Amino acid sequence: MSVTATSARSARRAPRRFRERFSDFAAASPSRFALIVFAALVLLWTGLLALPASSAAHTATDFADALFTAVSVVCVTGLSTVDMTTHWSAFGEVVIYVGVQIGGIGVLTLASTLGLIISRHLGLRARLIAAGDTNPLRSHKGPVAESQAVRLGEVGGLLLTIAISVVTIEAAAAVILFPLLLGHGFALGEAARDAVYYSAMAFTNTGFSPNNNGLFPFAHDYVFLTTIAVTVMLGAIGFPVIYALARVIRHPAQRRRIVSLHVKLTIVGYLVLFVIGGGLYWLLEHRNPETFGRLGAGDGVFQSFFLSAMARSGGFSTFDIAHLHNSSLLVTDMLMFIGGGSASTAGGIKVTTLMVLFLAAVAEAKGVESMEAFHRRIPGDVLRVAVSVVLWGATIVAVASVTVLAITRDSLDHVLFDVISAFATCGLSTGLTMGAPTPAVYVLAITMFLGRIGSITLAAALAQSQQRRLYAHPEERPIVG
Template sequence: RRFVLGARDLVDSVAAHSPARFALIVFSLAICIFTALLSLPVAATSGRATPLYDSLFTAVSAVCVTGLTVVSTATHWTFFGQVVILVAVFVGGLGIITLASVLSLAVSKRLGVRGKLMAQQSMNVETSKLGEVGTLLRTVITTSVAIELLLALMLTPRFMILGEPFGQALWHGIFYSISAFNNAGFTPHSDGLVPYETDLWILIPLMLGVAIGSLGFPVVMVLIMARNNVRKWTLHTKLTLVVSAILLVGGTVAWAALEWDNARTIAELSIGDKVIHALFASVMTRSGGFNLVEQGDMESTTMLLTDALMFAGGGSASTAGGIKVTTIAVMFLAIFAEARGDTEVRAFGRRIPEGVMRVAISVLVLGATLVSLATGALLAISGATLDRVLFESISAFATVGLSTGLSGELPPIGKYVLSALMFAGRVGTITLASALALRQRDQLYHYPEERPIIG
């Protein structure tokens, strides 16, 4: 008992003093455990131990809710293996949401009373309720499980109608609901969602789950609490919803326009099915990772569009990856402010502090640098073409999971590079942003101002 208390004190102390380091440790530990479990002979249908580069890759992909695979989820792994993957997705998803929320709270505590009030406001929960990590975790778990159960309830009957026995239909319902809400993109069917490509009863719950999951916990809480009372919405909620809507509609229109006559993908389909495919692609590209068409069969222009949408990603403190929609919002607001000649960056009647802009630049530049370096390394390792390598790198960085199949073709060293990229993309962006925001302090003395020429 003394040992447990001691360990708990240690955890509390690390979490309080260096939340970013705490995040790294927790995620690394989780990945080690799931790698060990997936390496067991009982996890593979072959009955033999899966090599480290494949089990590590799968564990990282699951814990980071990426969904990239190097072996078929349906045929390589046993039921035990699939359960391990699903648990890893569930734990990883909860961990990411909780961690990002805790870090946002930690930022708010350092920001003094005013910042604290704002952050509580942005979580839309009372101080007393969110004071402890435990309470926050409970709220996150309750909300997540409730939404996942709802999705599973919608999906299971459909799989039964399609002829699956109850047990299997329930398993598939649960698997897809957890995979969707956590933006993980793993599928338990060997040919993925392709057999259901016109089945709205399956596609709509998946799109709903992914879309809600990608908004992020702070936004979901505001929507649950404040409902359609827009005046109570936080700035963060408004920015997230507006940019998500723009990317969703813009992505759908652009995807449809580029693929409309592509005989390898949707040219043969009815107009209604084409629109569904475009909408589905637009929802899934920003982190869900499910796909209805072979990604390598898309036009090269569509792959470029997909690259851009994947890099953008979803909402902060969500299971979606990428540089996040608020980062994009803040950058464009800064540009509009410049164009109008304003000295303040404003949105919805609020002023966005200057420090936020610098965090946004940092996240953008870090992301672009990581993707560029990984692309360079994988070009050298795989000898594949730039379009495929860039696609796989951005998919890994933004934990999307869409793929032209390159991950599976890579030699072990390439799989380790992608594993590292998934980890850095997932844990890196959330911890970096909070670590940076946490360190902000006022300077005691000021330097004289001087203006370099830009552009």
């Protein structure tokens, strides 16, 4: 056989060997693979944003600012250390827009999409990666809860739903916002650009604004604000919920089978927290002249519920957040920490995590052994995962808050607020990030990264999941409470 023929055969086998190694590495630990992919994206966007072409002044952006912005973009957070409306050039804005779209679809979903592209089909391994984003329990070896948000056989449909929902929802929001922006005096081209920009930042729950004054000029345009709020909420409830609702619309007779426990818990929990948040904001702020005190009752109620929607992960605001009372800042801290639905563009510990903890407390109060909701029993391992998520999240927030406090010497309420906003990838800020010392910028960037990739994803990536033991220690009950 000639040398040329041997070289040609080796060249044909090279892509096949690469795909096999890629698939084996992804299957060994989907969460670790996704972690590496996400870190690579952050480094890539840091390099792009540091280029002179990305800044309006055509000078290289400082590394700390470029890194922080890259993490904020890829993690769809919305916090910034530079003026987002003046610092970046047209090229930089495109880089930010693309990064937000990529970051918004989720760490593990992105990883499965890459696997689909390289492997050229959605096999079992790629399905496991995508399913892990809809249910963190699939990141672990061992038993998985019987009722999945999305079953493995439905992952292909879920990925298609993600693509369709991103395009459809953002396009619909942009179509509504475009004439409204024209009505506010924006030029035709500027209105078109801002409509597309706002729709993307709303659905991905990022909260960046293309205007110097943010949403301040639209504070009394309730059609504009309602469009933003609805788009934010659609992104925050999660792709599995959107997928289930889309199937219900197509097959209404099968809604009992289609609507899973995850969907019910997410919708009920999200709406309850939305109502509670809006009510608390109105009670706490209706006499504050810096926020809702100057508004009438109807306007104040609307703004309270708009803030309740944004506090979950949206990041937009119609006034300076630093003017909120400390009590309202604390309410916002709690709402941000909870966040939105699983496998969504929102951050936080997720609504279903809180619902599982609540159901466990109810079961304990009733003296029953199992957790139940909507005539379904929730396995005990789900509670262990929920507790782990909360403890990981609380630990990250506590360590970051203490560190930033030691660096900045700022007030606890402002530091805690911005740290939780970073962890929950919300984007609301008291102004701490603007002008923060470089060490504090790095700490907040790490907090955003850890918050976005998810506590369970990080734990599974570092600890390689559960291990089977062939022995058991004697049982003994400590005193709790």
